[in-house]
Amino acid sequence: MTGAGPVDVPALPEELYEDAPCGLLSLRPDGTVVTANRTFLRWTGYDLGTLIGRPLRDLLAAGDRIFHETHYAPLLQMQDEVRELAVTLVCPRGRLPVFLNSVLDRAPGGAPRGVRIAVFLAVDRRSYEAELVVARRRAEESEARVRELARTLQNSLLPPALPHVGGLDLGAVYRPAGQGDEVGGDFYDVFSTATGDWAVVIGDVVGKGAAAATLTSLVRYTVRAVAMHARRPRAVLMAVNDALLQQRAERVCTVAYVRIQLGPGDTARVTICLGGHPRPLAVRRRGEPLPVGRFGSVLGAIRCPRLEETAITLEPGDGLLLYTDGVVEGRHDGQFFGEQRLADLAGALRDRSATAVAEEVAAAAVDHQGGVPADDIAVVVVRYAP
């Protein structure tokens, strides 16, 4: 076989038309068939006689017929051409998925003269696309399940509601990072260890997601369990440190543990111990809000962390604001929200309820980052109100 001999490939315009590798249709401006090529007839099984004079839309499946009338026909009138219309032809050979490319032919004056259509088989492509649609639906369902799971897990890390404590006004807010579809590592808790003896805890496990959540859970329940018999804050955090090391989690966490003893007098005795956590702000009835407590080591890193207790007293109306680093480290144009801004805000809000303060602080921190926080945000406010 050589390339030089006489060719036997159909080359006459008529043969090219009749046996083109696509179906070809000519329609009147009203959409009725004038003629069709052999390829179209072969694919569909129609004979030309029954096709002539029928509107194209009669060859379409019911839904496509509506689409034809509401989308395709107006588009063709407006832009004289429509490409890649996906429809199913109902024909003697059965249902045939195709793509239609149409051109509206106009007379020199602009009046429509006819419509020329190329028909391409799309059997494989359309079944593949149908699979894509199913896959997308599955992905959406799966995403919804993951969100639900994250929400459930997250809820298990926070108390469903703060307890009502005579003598304390309590408020707390948790705001997950980003769009809220991932479990964060922040947590807080408020519980009683004995009559008039309360624990207020806030913490932050490094990282997010399920792995961080399991550790957050470990920390929260270790604190609760240990605090029942070892009331000294330092002892509780030492126990958490040991638990984390035993777990070999290779993740660290920070915790602020605040013990509040409501005595018979007019003051509340407070003992603060910080395991690597930002210092809470003491918001007193007068004067600047100031950080209290001594920094300590993060928990879960070393066997003998440096953990120190600080004792203060709260007068009626005095309060503490505990927070996670997501509050102060949120950035806007490279500028941190920062401790000073937090202190100023806490001072300005000192007459509001604990819940209002927690909500306003969290909202300000979120706003500072344009509404989508980069890290989890947790705020707990406790005020002595005998």
Next chain:
Amino acid sequence: MSAVVRNNVAVGGLPTGRPIMFAHGFGCDQNMWRFVAPAFASTHRSVLFDHVGAGRSDVTAYDFTKYASLDGYVGDVLEICAELDLTDVVFVGHSVSAMVGVLAAVRAPDRFGALVLVGPSPRYVDDEGYTGGFAREDVDDLLASLESNYLGWSSALAPAIMGNPERPELGEELTNSFCRTDPDIAHQFAEVTFLSDNRADLARVGIPTLVLQCSDDIIAPEPVGRYVHEQIPGSVLTLMRARGHCPNLSAPAETIAAMQAFLSTATATG
């Protein structure tokens, strides 16, 4: 946000003229009126708009609760009328927007002076003693058709097409943009359109009404047009030679002539 911005409202024509408001139906946008609206520019103040989710409306204003029924669209029409302080409006509604006009005229009769219903249908799905032309399965089939025809819809292009009314050139080169919309919105609009039933509202229309019925319209067949005419007291039915569902594009001259004849004889201004 103002309704005028949200719905990409275009006001033109004679500023002192009687307001004429053109509403597009399911599928495309206000371009559907490009051959008809200019004919009223010398006599009327013309108001064109895109339904939220269509054309160059603000797609971020689309609310799946609000637009779960035609009432959401009716509310938008009334907001546009209020913002532009329109009264004695000639409301021209194509396809599903014919029913939006009916509902708007029933809810706020003071705003409207006349209705022109182009290819109206108060209910598309057949019911006992009523032929709408569609079976419930046809509507499901349409939803499937929408899905296969929106696979080519690119969300990356959407911001360029929509929500940029101040930069119309962005949309110009995008093929099929007149009839493009977010797939989820198209899906809901199709359901709202083809599953609504507003037959009971027709009798409550109290203003002069023209029903324009095409021949060979499979979306709104002739018996449906006759039904609308019979139910709206005092309405005028004009049977057109134009075929199909979109005489505003395929037969603008005949559409304009029918509207003008109706407006000059059937309605008194004021």
